[in-house]
Amino acid sequence: MTISFEHSATVTALVDRTRAYVRDVALPVEQEYRGNAHALPEDVRARLQVEAKAAGIFAPHVSAEFGGLGLDMRDRAPVFEAAGYSLFGPLGLNCAAPDEGNMHLLEQVASPGQKERFLLPLASGVTRSCFAMTEPAPGAGSDPTALATRAERTAGGWVINGRKWFITGAHGAGFAIVMARTSGDPGSRGGATMFLVDTGAAGFTRIRDIDTLDESMVGGHSELVFDNLEVDDDAVLGEVDKGFEYAQVRLGPARMTHCMRWLGTARRAADFAAERAATRKAFGGRLGDLGMVQQLIADNEIDIETSRAITLKACWDLDTGAPSAQITSIAKTYVAEAVNRVVDRSFQICGALGVSGDAPLSRLYREVRPFRIYDGPSETHRWAIARRVIRAAGQAGAR
Structure with missing residues (x-):
């Protein structure tokens, strides 16, 4: 079966609208509250979602039956990444954790009565x-x-x-x-x-x-x-x-949507650092003319593109019903660490500016570091990955 990395014109347009929403709506609110959602008033959360609904980008992951856009995992990837460019973008689209994962679980497992009582208000943003x-x-x-x-x-x-x-x-x-x-x-x-x-x-x-x-x-x-x-x-x-079985229904897709959102954060950090490198004058030229800075920028792009590719591969397996436990563990581990590397390098490129509140990097750094722990620490995933490989090797040897 051929894997395509192209998205339909409908999805591409949705990504464009999401980027415009993030630029015009989500980023200004994030800046006002300095990314602290704990201090975000409920009426501001509601306004973010009203604006997303008006832009036609609300609940991209929810089926049309429950008021969403019905995107599969592959088509969610670029939309969620675009939303993740702002810490408040996913909140506005109602695709932030943990609600997004819970919606997926309820659609798959809940009874009709439970969907009416719990999924509908959750998918519409009425409740969390x-x-x-x-x-x-x-x-x-x-x-x-x-x-x-x-x-x-x-x-x-x-x-x-x-x-x-x-x-x-x-x-x-x-x-x-x-x-x-x-x-x-x-x-x-x-x-x-x-x-x-x-x-x-x-x-x-x-x-x-x-x-x-x-x-x-x-x-x-x-x-x-x-x-x-x-x-x-x-x-x-x-x-x-059957709770542990249902947890797997939620966890695999939720790990990938985490990857999508944090890739948006990595892209933002890399963009900020690249602009700084292109404009900051130091040592008789632009900061970006220094070989060591160029290596940091190149490694950022390598990590982002590699993370995007492995996320799409995992999404393909989830969409087609292929065994996905191994690939989602690999993707989650790699992307969590790659996103950390990108934000850290961007921080380094910007020097003292990166440390300050004048740049978003210190805020992004705080947010992405826990991703290496949430949804399974990297060490736990590595243990599970290795165990599957060894088990398969043992079975092959026995045959």
Whole structure:
């Protein structure tokens, strides 16, 4: 099957409109609030989304049935990258984490009633959501099988007890997708179930917002406690004990959309540094005439183009239903590290200006560094990649 790197005229036009929106709407708001989404008023978030709707670029990842543009993974890539040029671009298009991944999961797994109640308001921007899986040690983190939050059956449904932390977007979210153990013990590879829970329910408590390096995620990263949280049977997302399987439905595509958005950030950093190198006079000429600066700029372009290519390959596999666990791990690991390298090099090219608030680079640096940890640390992905290779080699040897 031939892989094409070309996009249709419709997608190309959508990318152009997204770039114009980012330039005229998202970047000025980002500058005003210095990229701090924690300080972003709700009416400003709503205005960003109203402008995106007016531009015809809102919810590019959601199917037309639920008010979106229905793009597949390959066509999302250039649009999400264009949106990611501003830290607030994805928020305006309603394709920011964690909502974007939750929309994908709900479209794939939720019942018609759940889609009506949870997906429709989420896809339209009326509400926000969070995905509550990560727990304090020794609970679920890089190893999701360590899941300790437990849901027990009752006569009327389920009661959930446990603690979660680093739950992105929880502050102000309307509902949470909560991962809880319904069978087995921590360490068991099965036995997890997803529940759709209103954040205002009795027993659902946000006890603090964790102080983190990054600030561009609306709702921040929170610690939650579930204390005898009661939910009905219709709160179960999908089937009981299949939560880990459903997590894979969400995680592969979500890792790639993270790559797309952060590629936009890398492109912005590289553009800023290249312009600086082209105009700054030093040592009798332009900064960009120095060989060491040229190498930094060239390496930026190599990392961006390579990241874009591997992201598209992973998207192709996801769209065509090919096995994708290995390629999405490889892509996530490579792109997370490449984006960090690009922003770091751009920072270096700009010298003291890069350190200052007069340039966006210090802000971008804070935001991209956690990507090497979120959605699986690079080390965890490398372990999984190597394990698959060794397993395949062992099977080939046995044959």
